[in-house]
Amino acid sequence: MTDPISRRSFIKASTIAVGSAAIPVTANVASAATAKALASNPTDVTRQLANYVVNSKWSDIPEAARKEAVRSVFNWVGCCLGGARHVTTNRAIAALAEFSGKAEATVLGRSERLDIMHAALLNGITSHVLDYDDTHLETIIHPAGPVASAILALGERQKTSGEDFMHAFILGVEVECRIGKAVYPSHYERGFHITGTAGVFGGAAAAGKLLGLNEQQMVWALGIAATQSAGLKDMFGTMCKAFHPGSAGQNGLKAALLASKDYTSSNGAIEAKEGFAFSYSDEQDFSQITDNLGASFEVSRNTYKPFACGIVTHPIIDGCIQLRNEHNLTSDQISAVSLRVNPLVIKLTGKKSPQSGLESKFSIYHASAAAIIRGSAGPNEFSDETVRNAEVISLRDKVSAIAEENVREEEAFVVIRLHDGTLLSKHVAHAIGSLERPMTNASLESKFKDQALTALTGDQIDRVMAICWQIESLADVNELTRVAVPLRP
Amino acid sequence: MTDPISRRSFIKASTIAVGSAAIPVTANVASAATAKALASNPTDVTRQLANYVVNSKWSDIPEAARKEAVRSVFNWVGCCLGGARHVTTNRAIAALAEFSGKAEATVLGRSERLDIMHAALLNGITSHVLDYDDTHLETIIHPAGPVASAILALGERQKTSGEDFMHAFILGVEVECRIGKAVYPSHYERGFHITGTAGVFGGAAAAGKLLGLNEQQMVWALGIAATQSAGLKDMFGTMCKAFHPGSAGQNGLKAALLASKDYTSSNGAIEAKEGFAFSYSDEQDFSQITDNLGASFEVSRNTYKPFACGIVTHPIIDGCIQLRNEHNLTSDQISAVSLRVNPLVIKLTGKKSPQSGLESKFSIYHASAAAIIRGSAGPNEFSDETVRNAEVISLRDKVSAIAEENVREEEAFVVIRLHDGTLLSKHVAHAIGSLERPMTNASLESKFKDQALTALTGDQIDRVMAICWQIESLADVNELTRVAVPLRP
Known part of the structure; x- marks a missing residue:
């Protein structure tokens, strides 16, 4: 979307x-x-x-x-x-x-x-x-x-x-x-x-x-x-x-x-x-x-994509998650989140109060808040449920964003102010998932597992992933399709 | 085409x-x-x-x-x-x-x-x-x-x-x-x-x-x-x-x-x-x-369409067929065919020597010749066979066309010169098949029959046509589809 x-x-x-x-x-x-x-x-x-x-x-x-x-x-x-x-x-x-x-x-x-x-x-x-x-x-x-x-x-x-x-x-x-x-x-x-x-x-x-x-x-x-x-x-x-x-x-x-x-x-x-x-x-x-x-x-x-939303928001999400993890942040510590981004980010994802999971993909405010609270921005962070979550809404309302022409599309600046006055800041030059900072195979595996759990068992997922990594050596691609479906009851 | x-x-x-x-x-x-x-x-x-x-x-x-x-x-x-x-x-x-x-x-x-x-x-x-x-x-x-x-x-x-x-x-x-x-x-x-x-x-x-x-x-x-x-x-x-x-x-x-x-x-x-x-x-x-x-x-x-080709050629074809029928013309009587048409006709259908049935739909020269010889311009007149027919080629080479801005797209002028010097001319203001001179139901039936004979028997065709005319009163449209297929052997 x-x-x-x-x-x-x-x-x-x-x-x-x-x-x-x-x-x-x-x-x-x-x-x-x-x-x-x-x-x-x-x-x-x-x-x-x-x-x-x-x-x-x-x-x-x-x-x-x-x-x-x-x-x-x-x-x-x-x-x-x-x-x-x-x-x-x-x-x-x-x-x-x-x-x-x-x-x-x-x-x-x-x-x-x-x-x-x-x-x-x-x-x-x-x-x-x-x-x-x-x-x-x-x-x-x-x-x-x-x-x-x-x-x-x-x-x-x-x-x-x-x-x-x-x-x-x-x-x-x-x-x-x-x-x-x-x-x-x-x-x-x-x-x-x-x-x-x-x-x-x-x-x-x-x-x-x-x-x-x-x-x-x-x-x-x-x-x-x-x-x-x-x-x-x-x-x-x-x-x-x-x-x-x-x-x-x-x-x-x-x-x-x-x-x-x-x-x-x-x-x-x-x-x-x-x-x-x-x-x-x-x-x-x-x-x-x-x-x-x-x-x-x-x-x-x-x-x-490391995050389940449009690519313009990825540098901000990346910065939010980094700050959260580096400082073990919880939302109750935070008084304000200030973003500086390329104008395109606001143009495309400027929805202040999204009402559905689908809409939330177009809200840099929601994306930042959810990323700080959850430490990720996968499909769950853009669900209808998360959009209605009180903690997410409360933090979302503390997020402000400034558009600046001299901020490149692929970069972003995040500043988080804590209640004690501490300022934590992060400049992301290239988001995770970009050509400059590609997803590692391990990150791809973790993304794969998260998604696959809605359809397959853990054992199956490991088997499917192993087959995918070896796909070039398969005698027949149906070795993959056979195992990538739910087990018969 | x-x-x-x-x-x-x-x-x-x-x-x-x-x-x-x-x-x-x-x-x-x-x-x-x-x-x-x-x-x-x-x-x-x-x-x-x-x-x-x-x-x-x-x-x-x-x-x-x-x-x-x-x-x-x-x-x-x-x-x-x-x-x-x-x-x-x-x-x-x-x-x-x-x-x-x-x-x-x-x-x-x-x-x-x-x-x-x-x-x-x-x-x-x-x-x-x-x-x-x-x-x-x-x-x-x-x-x-x-x-x-x-x-x-x-x-x-x-x-x-x-x-x-x-x-x-x-x-x-x-x-x-x-x-x-x-x-x-x-x-x-x-x-x-x-x-x-x-x-x-x-x-x-x-x-x-x-x-x-x-x-x-x-x-x-x-x-x-x-x-x-x-x-x-x-x-x-x-x-x-x-x-x-x-x-x-x-x-x-x-x-x-x-x-x-x-x-x-x-x-x-x-x-x-x-x-x-x-x-x-x-x-x-x-x-x-x-x-x-x-x-x-x-x-x-x-x-x-009364003719199996692009609509710009229809006034010319119509004029040719009218002259042929009015004077019982045969190709051996004809020394020249002169057409005056809107420039678009030459632009779209100016191929002098088409090599295939498909190409012949883009040749006003072929279309005129075939129409004069056959008295029609259905699928058969635009077949590979007709394109190679010696009589058609000979008459086609006697056709010339002049583009004139003041000839409307929907009209055309045909002049046929006979060997004895006689000039026969026809001005078509609106071709048969146009809104001004719509195909009659009888013409539609004759067109239908010609086409259907490649797929069905004559009896079947009569039955299918009768059902089509009464289609509004059918209890179930499969009354039509049941009979519009080849008889089982």
Whole structure:
């Protein structure tokens, strides 16, 4: 629910999307500003991408990308388990399960088995419903959802090794993030939820890789994906936000399946004048799609949320938790909490008195208070119950926030005044979970366990985590799906 | 494959979409130019539409709208039968049928039965694959596909009377065409295939009506539709063009089913700042959605294609066929064919030497020659075979065309010179099939029969046509679907 409006200043200038192509690029317009995009041959973007995905070998993927991909999938499975019992998930299943075909695929953390397309939809929904998944900071795409959802389901249907699964995953993330970079931020600012709109390409590419599509079929799969691209930011704060990665996974999978039977689309759906990039965005930089393809890997820049809310609040939450732990603070010691933040934080999360768990994700006041009292900011800290908790409300009312332009988005200042007059302060330059201070594997495990306990027993959770860490070596990904569901009574 | 780029001049000035709102309208901006849109309360558009659909009664629908709706459904069933055996249909079924759930619904003209969501997809594809369906000229939406596909499938699952079916159909067409009018032509010019992008709202509204959604659920259904809105014009000339009404029907149905289980979306998905109209279009006129709601009916302005190609070529084809019939012309008498047309005709259909049936739909030269030789311009005149026919090629090479600004889009001039020097000329002010010269019921029947013969026997066709004309009186729409499939061997 909490994707910030613009994430550009969260990332280093060297990696900012769009870059030179603030001017729309067309194949027939040449200028200094568009030279970079033209150099990448914008008439051939879709085919270059398809060619890359089709011909990529596992041995082409460097160790660092593989490692981060495993962490991405590990985090994704934990989030799926955490969202498995959410009311959003229950309602989607109530509406759609009766239309499921052959029960070939797993909804992680649940006993229902569905056809692969419905399973893709559901695992995409569960992974995102707590706003606790992963973030590609340069585009604020949540990359794992659309991709892993599509190929875990497909992988259960056709025997798929862990290596093939991870290879397809890495390529899917590459495709969705590069397409996202080509249109971000203009596309996002128009109102599109980029995890849905770009995610469908990732699902299609990854599923197409597992299906063994040839280059022409992969071009079509990307085209069929393009013509299903959807997801509006107006849905933030509703059940439809989580529907977006689910639908992207499902429709990406559908695109690949159609292409595998030679269902045709256009040949340049990403770059054509009436294709994705020009219809859905006012700015395009196609070099973001084609430059260094195969040499750099977007999955290496994936990050994982330590807190179940939008990323702009994370530096403040981090600072609050640090002060609490360093000084063993309890709320009765505190007379005031003063925050200094980038203006975007107030703009996006300035709700003073949230009334529901959902709303509380948009309140920096609630987030600070809950974090100081609980020492964490997981799903429980953003529940309806916590929002109504008297201690949280009392501390929340002592929190004030000042917006300052010279405070970077990725930093924050917290000052806590105690009743005895003591001032405790903390400057967070980069929050835990950022690229500069990545979540450790141990933190990811602890996040995983917290979420999974709503769906599985402790023993099961340990087994599922162990399998996730070793996913590359699985002979068949159904070794994972078999154990990631509730025990039969 | 042949939607023209702009259809505005095809319609009377008084009904032109957009009108006063060439300036983007927001809730907080007041000016003379936006007064009309503000009068319709753009903060409440989605809810007004939902309220209307939920509360509409059959007795509220005037006789003229009902009659045109029956003709629309009649024409739609014929087109579904005509497209049932197309290679596009075969490939979609090959890719997706194995994922179908319970076989509760019919693919018209085929023996496969699928779950309702796959049936909706397939009937939407078949109805549009020959480019021979219906056209709401003001928006160039092909209205029946997304709506009828969704509710015929749903109607088979839950016993649905012909009256309820037609009521839902009329409301679905109303919703999609009004939303289309609010964003046309800007939306279309950005690259969106409006039959897909607006069609999904029509499918959702119609299915939601049959499901008996309450107002809040209908708001959500429209929201879930909005966040699935998709379809790119870059797909014209490929199998994905027909995918659009199919996918719109399927996703509209899915939206209604999710909403029926209280799966939430935002409350103002059409008009919100990051909702459909602002994200997918640069101009908005919300009064097109809310003005005269319940008093005027878009279905009354539906038209049916007499020729299986884009509507800009229809006046020329009409003129050619008239001259041929009036003078019993054969191609060996003809030395030259001269056309005078609006420039748009050459722009869209200027291919001199088409190489495939698909390409031939974009050749005014081919279309004229085939029409003169055959006396018709149905699917057979745009087949690969006809494109390679020596007589057609020979006459095609004698056709010349001049673009003139002062020739209106809806008119055309044809002059045929015979070898003996005789000049035969015809001015077509409005082509057959236009609002001014609508297809008669007899013409619709003859079009229906031609198409249906590829799927059904003559006896069956007569029975299906009779049922379609009486659809309002059916106790159960499955009386139609039962007979509109091939006889068991």
